[in-house]
Every structure is written in structure tokens, then in C-alpha cells.
Amino acid sequence: EVQLVQSGAEVKKPGESLKISCKGSGYSFTSYWIGWVRQMPGKGLEWMGIIYPGDSDTRYSPSFQGQVTISADKSISTAYLQWSSLKASDTAMYYCARPWAALAYDSSGYLYWGQGTLVTVSS
């Protein structure tokens, strides 16, 4: 059974750094892209970027390029989303998601989703 298990909720202050995680199991972690999706309170889904753990090839939405860093550690089947300096506007639910097929990063929808990590940034 494919599972994506995300790290727990975080409460941070503006300016702090943060790294949240997404651990994959039940499939070959290095063979499928893993994407990150933001959902701000009461708003829609926003695609942030994606990584291929097999070779760490990473693509970002222009809206998030330079704002976050996506990485992966294939030795422990875990993908990460990282901020160096949080802002209040980073308050949101963040989901990791795996495509239904091992295709190009822009050629597949997301069948498997993590449970989400709620990040709250407040002074």
C-alpha cells in the first residue's frame, strides 16, 4: 500500500527557518516524482514544485522559485520542503503528493497524497 506520511503541525515566528518532511512507503521511492502543494486558509490548491528522488531533479513554480527549497533523501525515502525565513503569509496547509504514474513531471495527476502539514507563522 502506497503511503505518504508527513511531519506534524508547526508553529513558528516570522524570520525563523523550517523544514517539513514527507516519507514515502509501499513503492519504489526513487521511481516517482513527489510534488508539494500549498493551500492557504480558505483558499484553493497551489502547485509549488516537484522533485524526482532518483536524481534530485527539481522543478519549481515561478510563484515559489527562490521562496522555498525542495529536497529529498532517497536513503530514507523522504522528501522535504524548506524555508530559510518564514513570513506570516506562509501560514497554510502543505501537502506532498505522488503522481499516479511514473511519467514526466507535468504529465500525471496526483493519486497519492500525504495527510498535510499545517504551518502557522505568527509573532
Add this chain to the structure above:
Amino acid sequence: SYELTQPPSVSVSPGQTARITCSGDALPKQYAYWYQQKPGQAPVLVIYKDSERPSGIPERFSGSSSGTTVTLTISGVQAEDEADYYCQSADSIVVFGGGTKLTVL
């Protein structure tokens, strides 16, 4: 930047047919995907590759494509189908539509 346009809301009575559209210039050459999201839950893929249904998704969910518009159709809507629905596609980057709130009257 590439955009997918959905109506903000659609309302139907139980048993009727709900149609949710999604428009985008790249849809003739890229597949579309549809997700259902209920409050407090992660999205669920209900349609992939324009019209395919993942295992476990009820047959009342179907998808179609015509030119720059794709449509999610829910036949015989049930109260449990009340949710937000998002389309997704790509044109060098992946994008989601703004979402449509389906209300079952």
C-alpha cells in the same frame, strides 16, 4: 503564466446532474485531472487523463474534453458529493484551477 478557469460555485438538487467546467489554452494538448476535496481532508483524484476513473471512484463521476474546455460530470448527485472540486493540468508547469464549490441543495 498559464491559468485554468473554473466557475466558483455550482448548485444542484440530489439526483440531478452536476457539470463543472475548466478552461485553459493548453487543454487540447495536455491531459486534465480532477480532484474532490472535502473540509479538513486531503484532495482525492476522481478523474485522470481527461476521462479515466481511478479504482474506487463511483461510476457517477465522469470526465470529458472538448477543445480548450474539460468537464467533470457527476450524475445522480448525492449529498456526500458536496465538496470543492479542482481541475489540474500543465503547460511546462503544473497548475490547478481556482476550484468550484459544489452545493447539493
